[in-house]
Amino acid sequence: MKPIFLRGRKVVGGVAEGEALVTRERISGWGGIDPRTGTIIETRHELKGQSFKGKVLVFPGAKGSSGWSAQFHLARLTGAAPLALLFNEMTTKIALGAVVMHAPALTEFDRDPLEVIETGDWVKVDADRGVVEITKKAQRRNAA
């Protein structure tokens, strides 16, 4: 199997690659994450207890408090921010959060990244060119 490619609109430029962490649930910033560790803390969230530190975070979008950007801003300063952001729903929270995280970010994809990317897939994000390259987890296992 060849890698899968997605195309999207640049939100914040830059290039990064890493393992994907995928959720179909929106993420709260303030009161939803611990910015010191990158862990999701929201009581009923499907990723509760998991960290996005050093991952390519793939999710529908942001929700909750307007402290969203400030929490992810803190996560950047503590080294716990995601490597890159791929999301579907544009909001002021996520736009500002992506900007102050200084992490490559894309939205408005030609295919829904939630349908294509699974947790553990290897994802290369080139936000300047608007391209995402996905190597599926199963393939990575075979290669290893």
Next chain:
Amino acid sequence: MLEGRDGPAVQRAMDLLRRYGEALGAERLVDTNNVTGTIGATTPFMRDFASQRGGMDAIFSEFNLDSPEVVKVPKVKVFSSHLQQGIDPLHAERQGLSQEVVQLFRKGEAFSAGLGVQLMNTCTPYQVGNIPVKGEHCAWMESSAVIYCNSVLGARTNAEGRESSGAAMLTGKIPYWGYHLDENRYGTHLVELEIDVESTADWGLLGYYVGEIVQDRNPVLTGIKHVPNLPRLKHFGAAASSSGGVEMYHLVGITPEARTLEEAFGPRKPELTIRYGAAERRLAYERVNASARDSEIQFVMLGCPHYTIEQIWEVCRLLEGKRVREGVGLWIFTPRAIKQLADQNGYTKIIEDAGGFLMSDTCSAMARAVPKGTKVAAFDSVKQSHYLPAIMGIQGWFGSTAECVEAAVTGRWRGDLE
């Protein structure tokens, strides 16, 4: 401003607004003369950052302008209000804070006042002198205030963040996007009430249920039998913006852009019709109480969003002739200006005589402060019930104000959905 003729801080602010506007896909910026935001530095991380990097200018540069270079911050250009802070300086010890932290808070406060930022120190600026008019372009932060500003007042704001509101204070500009435009203010979902929603607690449950379904879209509610007052809409909006990301709603026949159902939806058709009856109310109640198991409580927190004077008065009447149980903390939060009114009215004394405390400027979730030894808490706020257990790793019960006061007096939670 972007070229630097107004100095490096304004240049940094414009650079941030340019990057932010591009990220959004906004075509331009719009002028604003009403900004709410936060520039204080009282969390442990910010306190360390301030002491290591060069004080409040360094805090503003990094956390309000996204500028790694420390710039000297000039006076704000437009009317700016400070939101809730990280501590109540008059109850610092009780909130587990040293005098050193209080000194830092005072320093930050003097810095803010020196810039011309109004020290309202509340999540409810619309209670204490900042009431924008219909159609006014604002740059507000604080989700519960944003939803109130758009929906109840008919002014126009997106949910800004710490950095964008900081940049707006110095420039009087914000991206022209989202709720600044007519087309994004119309309803998207129809919510039909099948039961009478009247009490503040019920408005909270309704908001929690609706927010989880519509997420960040615009619900239009019909079938309201009792016109809600400020505290009820304050709780409704805070709940809807916690479970989802609602920034605008319409109450048909009540809110300013929804005189009729047709006006609320404009050219749009409802994408979904949601019914809210007894079963939905029960579901919302169970979800809000998801973290709660043990009936023995150590803490009752009221005032999220910050209490109105009417709500403080209600608590005083419920507390009259009673005492808060030994080993239970009762903390009530309100804006600083309303605390003064409560002092004058004798309400603060009534609460203190009963063993509770009336606090201002912050809340438990902002301050990350609960009485020592708290394992189980009780709230009359859906929003605080949603956030504080997650933030502090405690259990939290949600119920009516009367149930909360009773729990404070007996030390046991006996609340249930009527």
